[in-house]
Each structure stands twice: as C-alpha cells, then as structure tokens.
Amino acid sequence: MVFVLSKNKKPLAPTSNANARVLLKKGKAVVHSLYPFVIRLKEYKEATQCFEIKLDPGATTTGVAIVNQEKALFFFELIHRGASIKRSLDKRRGIRRARRQRNTRYRAPRFLNRTRPQGWLAPSVKSRADNVINFVKKYQHFIPLSKATIERVSFDNSSMAQGQTLYGVEYQQGALYQSKLRDFIFAKHGNTCVYCNGASGDKKVEVEHIISKSKGGTNSTHNLALSCRTCNVKKGTLSLKAFGRVMQKDYSHLEPKATPKHAAIVQSARNYTIESIAELMKVETGEGWETSFNRNQRALPKEHYYDALCVGSKSDYAIATSEVLEVKAQGRGSRQMCRMDRFGFPRTKAKESKTVKGFQTGDIVKAVVPSGLKKGKHLGRVAIRENGYFNITTKDSTVQGISHRHCKIIQKGDGYGYEHKTISA
Template sequence: MATFRVRQKTDRAVLPQQLALEFESADNPGSRDETGLEDHHRVVPGAGHVREETRTVSPGGAGVTLNCRVGEEGRESHPYVLVLDKHHHPLQPCTPARARKLLKKGRAVVHRHTPFVIRLTDRTIAESEVDGVEVGVDPGSKHTGLAVFTMQAAERRARFAVQLDHRGAIVRKKLGQRAAYRRRRRSKNLRYRAPRFLNRRRPDGWLAPSLRHRVDTTVSWIDRLSRWAPVRAVHVERVAFDTHALSAGRPLEGAEYQQGTLAGYEVREYLLAKWGRCCAYCGASGVPLNIDHIHPRSRGGSDRVSNLCLACVPCNRTKSNQPVEDFLAKKPKLLARIKAQAKSSLQDAAAVQSVRWVLWRALDARLPTHVASGGRTNVNRTRNHLPKSHTLDALNVGKLDVVTEVVSTVLVAGCAGRGTHCRTRTDNHGFPRLRMPRQKRHFGYQTGDLVRAVVPGGKYAGCYTGRVVVRSTGRHQIPTPAGPANTSYKNLTLLQRADGYAYTSRAEGRL
C-alpha cells in the first residue's frame, strides 16, 4: 500500500490540491490570505530501490517545487500497441518494442494505422493469457478524455489515452442555419410550406442533437476500444459542476457533496475552468489563486457565481474591498471584459449535466460501469502530482491508491464529420458560389482518407502523411508543413479510410 505524507494548511479555505483557492478574500476587512503551499512527499512502491527527485507542480504544471520520492515503477512510457489475435479477438496490449519485433518476424500484420493496432497471424485468444484492461472516462462539453489502464491492487498503469474533441457547437450552428433556410421559404414568393416544428412528438429521454452527439461519439469510442482491447469495466465521472448549486448562491440543504471535506468544490472547479486558471485582473497563471468577489460582500455583494472571479494574492490584497469600477478605473477595456465574462452562461456545465445519466445508462448496457464524483477525481490526481488534463482526469476516475505509470503521448481524435448533403457552397451573403460534385470518391480516394504522399519534385518535394482533400481533376490536396500542396493521385498511398475523425497527437504531462 502506498503511503502519502501531506502537510497541508488547516484553514477551511484551502483544498488539498495543486490549485489553492480561498473563500476568505481581501474584500472583507480582517480576513486572512493563505499564500503558501506545503511540500508533498510521496512514496511509490517499486520493484527495486527508490530514487530522489525534485519536481515542479502547480496549476499549469509549473511554479511550485516539490521534493518527491518516486519508485522505479513511477514512470512515463510510450503508449502501448493494441493487439488482436488471428480471429480479430482482442488480446492484452503490448509495448511498442515487442510490436516491432512481431512485425519484423512476420508474426503480426498492421490491422489499423490510427490508432495503431496489430493482428497476430499465429495465435488465438485460447492460447494467450489475457488479464484485461479498464477504461476511465472524463466527460466534458468540448472534450472527453479516455484512458485505457491496467489495474493491480488499486495501482493503475496507463496503457493508452485518447482525447475526443466534440463538434457539438458546429452541430448547433448547422441546425440553426437549416432552420433559417426553412423559415425563409415561408416568407418568400414560393410554394407554401406549413410549419412542422410542433407536429413531431419527442420520445422520453430526448436530447438535442448537439447533446446527443456527445453521448454517441463517447459510446462509439468505448465500442471501438472494446473491439481492440479486452475491456472489462468502465469508470466514468458523473459531473464536476451542479448548475443548481452554482446558481442558488447559498448552501443547499440535504446535498451530501456539500457536507463533507469537499464543500464548495463545484464553485471552485467551475471558476477555474471559467477564468482559464489565471488571475482575472493581471492574467497571472501558475500561482495560488483566491476567490474574489467582483462586487465586495462588505458593500452588499452576493456569493452568487456570477459575482465571483479568480484573483492572485497581490491583486486580491490591492483590490481589498474596493468596487471593481474603482479598482479598474484606468483600465476600461479590462473592466468591460471582466463584467462580460462574469455574466457568461453556464452552457458548458449544463451540457455535461444534461447528458451524464444518458451516458451512464448507455455505457452500463455494454460493460460494467462504475460511477465516481469529480471531487474524488481531483483528489486522486492531486495526490499523484499530475497536471490537469482530460486524459489524466480519466486515468484518476474512481477508487485508486496510486498511479504508477502514465503515457507520454495522447491521441487526439477530432470529430470531423463525414461530409455534407449540401450540393452548393455559399458566400458570406448566402448566394451560391459553386456546386459540389454528386460523388464523394474520385480516383479511389475520398476526402478525409489518411494517405501517404510521396511528391517527387517541386516546391513540396518530400514524403507527407495526412488527411487528403479530393478533387474531380485528380489533383488532390495534402497538408504539408509549408501549407496545403496539390499533387496527383498517383503519388498517394492509402493508409486508412475516412472514419469521421481527424487524428493528431500531443505530449502528455509527466508523472
């Protein structure tokens, strides 16, 4: 069992987390600010000796130096390779080095390019030892984190991570445009078309298309991972924010999450996301942040979330109990921006709140699904000294003691769609600009296919890999570091058919 020794402030305003936030602020005379952070010492059990190292951890992953004792197992590794047997049944993921050996010896073939999956040619699942993996899900409004990990006695080792970028805002925009086109038909000198927006009965549990998209894409990726890896269970975070608790401006009676040591977590975590984890007045990041009342409480200000912002300790002390109009009298643009941002809606929080139970039911119908709170995720991530990200939150969802391994690279899957039914393109004024061909595939390629281009000469000579944009002339477009390049379809090699996603990768935070 891992042992954690954390020396923390006893002030009720400081949570045991990297992002120090205080309810006590300088706009109330006589209140005290906590500005220090204590050192966190962690012992991770390893197979051998233990090494000493100094690490920097803070709201953005930098700023506070911590002295940690990290075992040999606490390390960062490359993402594992997903493996299938010769009958396409999922096996235990293997290391990249072992995958290269299997491919070199001819014992495996490439089953899929992105995510990279190999298929063994000489082994079945009956001949293999499969321990299974589990998947953590951190649902969000714009991004959802997925982490594949192995579980051994409450110790987690990450094997693969995916950040799913939703396109709910684009779906909402397209539906608004379609509604505008249909309304226009009723006011023009065209054949009368009766309105039909009230003659369709919505079934129970109906979600708006932009919200349904978030559920469908998340469930679709769980199904994909289940086909490529032996997934045994799913851990999903319910929600980090409660819009009712945020809007009430007062403690809600009978709510368990407001009675324990994580009281006020929803407000604090929401403010961190709303203000970008930086000071609203000076923009400082990577420093301890206080919760500040825009209109001071001593002058009649309320505790509603629309009256709260983040402030670093110097700004909070300088502002004290001044009205924000006086404090920013010489910065009218900043004052206008803060007031506008403070009144922004709870749209993202409401989106996550609306789909949480639908997502849980959909996942539970497929695999054993364990539900956890956002407070537990935050404490787990902080205890393991991990920076804030969707995939690392997914890795820390649920009950665990220690994370002994994280992946160095995260696969980012952006929902790019599968094309459009519209046969024209319009200009900024709505007039048709050009007509689209009725067929999507030209010379064997379709827009969105993952290809490798070998350009023999010219300005864009070289070898490139990316998503192709096809043209009926055969001069397809491929992305290059110097910009999009047009090349003949004869120079392209198909790697993977379009599946509605655009794939990139990014480096993940260190353990």
Template sequence: MVYVLNKNGHPLMPTENHAKVRVLLSKGMARVINRCPFTIQLAYGSTNHTQKITLGIDSGSRHIGISATTKDKALFEADVELRNDIVDLLSARREQRRSRRNRKTRYRKARFDNRRRGDGWLAPSVRQKADSHLTMTAKVHKILPISDIVIETASFDIQKIKNPDISGTDYQNGEQTDFWNVREYVMFRDGHVCQCCKGKSKDRILNVHHIESRRTGGDAPNNLITLCETCHKGYHKGTVTLPQKIHRGMSFRDAAFMGIMRWAVYEKLKDLYPNVRLTYGYITKTTRIEHGLPKAHHVDARCISGNTDAVGDGTVYFYKKVRCHNRQIHKCTVMKGGIRKRNQAPYEVKGFRLYDKVSWRNQECFIFGRRSTGRMDLRLLDGTHINASVGYKNLRLLKMRTNYLVESRHTG
C-alpha cells in the same frame, strides 16, 4: 505500445516487444489491422490470458479524456475533441428551409407543431456528444480486454452559480417568478428604459434585443436587453452603436449539456457493458492534486480509473470528431443571372478526399482543403498549418478519412 488481437479478433494484452512483432509480421504469423493505434491480429491460435484493465472516462461537452490502466501501467490514453457545430448547422438549416418554403410553398399550411418526441428523446447537439462517448468506449474495447469502466459525471447547480447565497425555497422562486414570459421579465429588469439612449430618443415603443445572435446566444435573459425602437432599428442599420458596458452574461451551455447528457451516457453504458460505476469531479481533483499530476483530460481519466501511479510510454492519442457529409447543395448567395453556386466540393480530387491522412516529407498530416488543380491544404488536428498548397503527386495516402481522425503524440 502494440495492441494485439487473437485469431478470432478478440483483444489480448498489448506488447512492447517490437522485435517479436516484426518477426511475426515478416513470417506471416500476424497482419496489421490498424496503423494508429498500431494493432495486429495473430494468424495462429494463442492463449487468452488477460489482466484486469480499468477504463477511466472523463466525460465532457467539448473534450473526453480516456485512460485504460492496470495497477502499474497505462496501456492506452487519449484526448477526444468533440463537435460543437451542431447548433449552428441546425440553425442554418432552419433558416434555409424557412426561406425555401416561403419561396416555393407559400400557401402550404404550417406544420410546426405536429411532431411527437419519443421517450428518451435528446436534442441533436446533446445526442451527438453522448454517442461520441459510447463510440470511443467501443473503440477501446476493440483493442483491449476491458474489465471495469469508471466514468466521471459532473453535476452543475446553475442557480447556485448565479446566486451563491441561494437556499431552500429560493430554488422554486427564480428570477422570472411571477412573470408571463422572458420579454416581460427583461423589460422589468431594465426598468422599462432603453439601455442605449436611456430615454433620450423619447420613443415609447420598447423592443427586446439579442446581444448575441439567437443562433449563438439563445433566448436566455442575460443575452437580452431592452432598447427603444429608434435605437433598435438604428443598431441593425449600423447607425447606432451600443455602449461598451452592454455585453452578454455568463453562458451555461456546457453545464446544461453535462446535466442532460451524463445520465444518458451512464445508463447506456450499463446496458452495453458489465461493471460500470460512477465517480465525481471533486474526487478526481483531489486525487490529481495529492499526486502532483498536471491538469489534462487523459490525466484526469487516469485518476478516475483508480490507478493513479500507472506509468505509460508517453504516447497520447488525439481524436477529432468531424462531420460525415455536407448536405447543403447550394450557397445562399445568388450570383449574377440568378445562378446559385454549388456548396459541395467534388467527392474525390486526384484520388484524395477531405480529411485523408497523408504523408508529406516524412510528416503525417491531414487534408483540410482541396483544389481542383490537385493542390492540398495540409494541417495537424490541432489546426497547425503544415503547408497550404502541396501538389497531390508529393503526397502518400496513409489512411482514408473516417469520422474520427486520430494522431499520436509523445508527451514525454
């Protein structure tokens, strides 16, 4: 499928007539705008006849499914992998700033509670995912004349997942009702008994311990356990091992993401584009099962668009969102002599940057690692290793890095 823009840069209907495209390019009547997905722009005036194209968006916290379809043809389908490292990066930054302020500005007055969040504020991890939905929608609008947008929004009843029998006023009386804080509730839940030694240490001082680190597990009650101070200190020293039955409970992070993000994305889409409407997951699932389609993000998006019987050429574009910059200047570990090694690699090595799309032995791949000697680590977007050490002289640059890496795959 070749996507076509008119002379003014507005999208037209795509074409599968590759012979005509080659003629236009050879005669200078069109030029290549993008290699993947392959897009050309006409150099002469043309008619602007278009068909009705519906864009289906399967929203998610880890993946986005996209499908732009007409009544009988799938014109563009994509699976987008979102970033999930924002929470870890913010936690690392918070630790490093606290450490630096303790070293450099120990006597400065605390200013942790003097910020005011504006209306519509979203946490950085949620905002990044919402912005990715909007960015991918804009990318599709640049190559196709979209008429309608249908987005699936998921709503999760977390209390219902925890307690299937919940109803009525039970929603107002959760598990932490009448407790001052989470710590008090966790100790009451555990009977004020150490869950490691069961009181054998005779230590009456109790602590609340994070089963997973607070960075990854948070302060949810199912990530907390009551330990006596003896077992708590021993665990962190490595002399005490917790019983195998102690493990973190079910995580609802993705459900919380979707609950916060879905309305923010929908309201923003309505402000940017006309003819935006909602659908729901149970409708998508029923449609997919009735038509005997496989479970995939782009297939769900095709069902969401309402043109379930649309047939494409088997090409699905895989996008991966990567971080723009690494702002951490030095590594945390101090070397001998008080030297702190730089954490930032050179901006460019032998003319290549991180995440550049290159060709090696007629195979398209991406640079995931570089060495000062000019040896490159080549991989595909799904992490498949191509070669861990290829000389830069054997590579041909196809496309410089962008925030969204893309490769095409034929699904058959």
C-alpha cells in the same frame, strides 16, 4: 504501448513498442491500423486478462485512460465538435426561415406536426455523448475491456449488491460517504475558518454549509467550507450578504443561480452516455470532488487524461506511457450539394459522388511525388477534388494539388483526426 490483435482479429493484451517492432521485423505480425497503431499477429491466441477504461466527460474535451490493475497503459483526449454542430444548425435554421417567407401559398403548413421522442437530446449534446460511446465501442475491438469508470454521482454499490432496499439519498450515502470529503474540505481551506481566519481564537473547526440546507443549500463541495464553532453559531441560517462584507466578497458567487432545469440539461447527456455504455460492460461511477482530490494527492497537472486516470476510488497507477493520442471529431462531410455565395447563388458545382478515383475526404493517405515543386513524401488527411488533384493536410501544413496517381490510402477516414502529443510531466 501498442494494441495487439490475434489472427482472427480478437483483441489481446497490448505490448511494448520495442516488442511490436521485433514482431513486425520478424514477420510475425502485420500493421492492422495506423491510428491508433494496432498490429495483428499471424497466429491464433486468446486473451488472458481484461482491462478498464476510465472516462472524464467534458463539454469540449473528454479525457480517457485505459488501465490494468497496476499501470496506466494509454491516454486519449477526445475533442468534440458540439460548437461546430451548433453553428451548422443555426445556418440551417436561417435558410429554413428564409424559405418560409417566400410566396409559397400552395404549400401546406407543417409547423404543428413536430414532436420529440422520449429522451430527446439536442444534436450538439447528443454528438458529444455519441463520440464517447462510439470511442468505447471502437476500442473494444482493440483491447479486451470489461469495466468502465465514469465521473458522475457515486452510488452505494455494495449495499445494492447485498440486496438492501435503499431510499432517497441512501443511494449516494453509503458506508464510505464523506470519508474523503472531509479531508478534501480541510485541505482546500488550510484547516482555518474562512470567515474570521482564526481571529476568534476558537480552535474547534468544522465543516459548514455556506448556503444553509434550510434555504436550499446542497452537500456539493462548492457549498461546503470550514468554520470555527463561534462563527458557525453566529452565522446560523443567515445569507452571506447578511453575515458580512468579507464573506460577500469571497463567497457571493456561490449563491444558487442554476435552476433544477439547468442541472437536468447538464446531466442529461451524461445519463445517456452511462446507460449506453452499461449495455456494453460493467459501469462504475465516481464523483467530481473525488477526482480532484485524487489528482491533488498525486500532484498531477490539470489535464483531461489525468482527470480520467483519477476518476473513482483507485488512482495509484504507475504511468507506463509517454504519449497521449488526441482524437478530434471532424464529421463525415455535409449533405449540402453545393456552396452558395452571399446572394444565394451557387458558387460551386454540385458533387455527383462523395468519392473521386477511390478516395474520399478524410482518408489518411501517403503521397510520394517523384518530381516538381511538391517533390517528396506527404502523409496526412486528404481533401478530394473532382479534377483528381487533392489537398493533403500533414502535421505541419497543407500541400495542395497532388495528383491521385501519387496517393495511396493508408487508412480509411472514420470521421476523426489524430495527433500524437507528449504527456505533461
């Protein structure tokens, strides 16, 4: 599928690859963007339908699917650079601390005037959330999006919409609460007691809390298991260690290790993401166990874009694409003027400008070299040099020392790298 814009750059419904080729060949459209591939019509049109974007946020990779009522039209994998940011911050901290040890007795102390604003997030965490938010903002210009579904704790939207006053867990426990959760738990454990494996002969099987609620156990799928009535009565509120060696071997890793503080850190970026996207469009949320249940029901491989497709209550979409676009966050350079060697002396010359001959690192260029060892066509991401001879990173390799005279900008750099992949069967 191909994104389509009207003459005044308003997003329209996407079209097939074949139809896009026909429009371009007949001169009825022009190429607007290469990554993602977008065409722009030469006539005015208005959008007649809206689409939904589904997100499965992750620490390193976020899965994205764009769907209509019946089909999944686009798949994306958004790869974050949180680890790279963390390494850069560690390096900057080392330089800062080394500077403090120098003999700077006339410098006023500044270590007591640092405050963090309300809602502050660590830069590596905020970067991941901003990647997702900026992705949604960008693709709003390519396709009319009216709704976003994000994996998170579910809310009883129907009761809230009717004006009912909800308290505590009632926000999560609506009329459909656990209607699929029980099926998931039974399927996960094969309808068999996890404690005696059916040895008790008790045929009455029920959902049981591994860590009892009286000791802080939750309703998470990781804390729910199947137990026959006999074993459930014997276990009571005992811990797994007290109940037996078999249970300790199989379920001791489910003892509560994370604190509420750790849980808050994990959820903080997700809350920030949802609140920001809610300012752009309507947002619905789905639970993690529901995503896993939907994916298993459809027998889909464990991929980030399939997880995104299965977020929320509806997942029975026909798949109308065979490709996934991998979008990798790469940043827009650094503020460091020149590089240092291990002794702290400059090893490169300070750059006077971020651009050379109209090119900037990260731009996607096409180079046509007429002769020499590098003869041929090269398409990829450019890394500029002040002498005017650039490096171009193509899909297969990096070609060095190509003159700027042979290069033509195809698309300005936006801080991301792009690569097409085939979806898993």
